[in-house]
Amino acid sequence: MALSNPVEIRLSTGRLELAARHWGNPAAEPVLAIHGWLDNAASFDFLLPHFDLERYQVVALDLPGHGWSDHRPPGESYHLLEYVRDIVAAVETLGWTNYRLLGHSLGGSLAMLAACAYPERIRQLVLLDALGPLTGPEENGPALLRQALDKSIQGSSRMASYPDFDAAVAARQKGIGALSEDAAATIVERNLQQIEGGVKWRTDPRLRWPSYQRMTEGQVAAYLKAIQCPTLLIAGEQGMLKPGHPRMESRLACISNLRLEYVEGAHHLHMEPRPDLVAKLIMDFYAEPA
Numbered sequence: 001m002a003l004s005n006p007v008e009i010r011l012s013t014g015r016l017e018l019a020a021r022h023w024g025n026p027a028a029e030p031v032l033a034i035h036g037w038l039d040n041a042a043s044f045d046f047l048l049p050h051f052d053l054e055r056y057q058v059v060a061l062d063l064p065g066h067g068w069s070d071h072r073p074p075g076e077s078y079h080l081l082e083y084v085r086d087i088v089a090a091v092e093t094l095g096w097t098n099y100r101l102l103g104h105s106l107g108g109s110l111a112m113l114a115a116c117a118y119p120e121r122i123r124q125l126v127l128l129d130a131l132g133p134l135t136g137p138e139e140n141g142p143a144l145l146r147q148a149l150d151k152s153i154q155g156s157s158r159m160a161s162y163p164d165f166d167a168a169v170a171a172r173q174k175g176i177g178a179l180s181e182d183a184a185a186t187i188v189e190r191n192l193q194q195i196e197g198g199v200k201w202r203t204d205p206r207l208r209w210p211s212y213q214r215m216t217e218g219q220v221a222a223y224l225k226a227i228q229c230p231t232l233l234i235a236g237e238q239g240m241l242k243p244g245h246p247r248m249e250s251r252l253a254c255i256s257n258l259r260l261e262y263v264e265g266a267h268h269l270h271m272e273p274r275p276d277l278v279a280k281l282i283m284d285f286y287a288e289p290a
Contacts, residue, residue, distance in 0.1 A: 036105030
């Protein structure tokens with residue numbers, strides 16, 4: 001099989017069974033790729049064929065509740081730090097002790113948290129339009145907790161369904177971050193299941209529930225300052241971190257060994273318009289001494 005064709009794998013972590021797509025030479029240097037909220041492992045399908053897949057192997061995870069991975073059991077929720085626990089468990093299952101992290105959006109925030117928790121294991125960190133988790137002022141904490149508890153009692157509404165695949169793709173194009181039909185279809189295909197009379201989302205509806213707690217900017221700064229590995233942030237010129245972002249400068253200053261590159265594109269810059277250019281930036285960065 002050509003190295004540019006991914007292989008579907010399953011990782012039994014002891015908590016959940018996670019789906020993933022394995023790219024490249026199994027004996028090569030390992031990279032863990034982590035997608036964004038409501039996306040899945042297929043969101044890296046545009047980027048990874050441009051990698052040097054003889055030198056690097058990449059495992060692109062489906063996070064819990066996304067894609068083909070297990071949902072959390074009834075009564076559990078999708079707390080940010082629980083995801084980090086899942087990532088660490090996945091790496092332990094793979095048997096990796098020294099590796100690189102590549103994360104988009106939510107996946108970038110998770111990669112940053114993992115990198116600061118295990119600095120001795122992470123060789124390099126690449127962030128795609130991501131610079132840490134959402135935050136909120138301390139005084140909003142009680143109201144946020146009440147909102148989250150109310151939702152956990154109320155439960156999820158019925159998942160949206162669509163008459164066919166094309167209708168689901170059109171709905172995804174209206175979601176967070178503008179996507180072409182081709183890019184949206186790539187993500188949607190892994191996030192759908194057949195039902196009588198059409199299709200519906202495979203993703204866990206609890207992914208849309210409000211958080212029980214958000215970090216403060218001071219907490220995020222402490223995590224960012226703990227990152228020791230060389231870090232590359234690739235931001236979209238029309239993305240969420242475009243110049244002028246209110247917390248951009250303060251967060252950038254927290255990471256001691258960081259390079260920032262802007263490229264053409266919006267939030268899903270690794271999918272379009274120039275995934276080849278994004279891949280080249282990453283390959284050049286990987287080639288530097290870590």
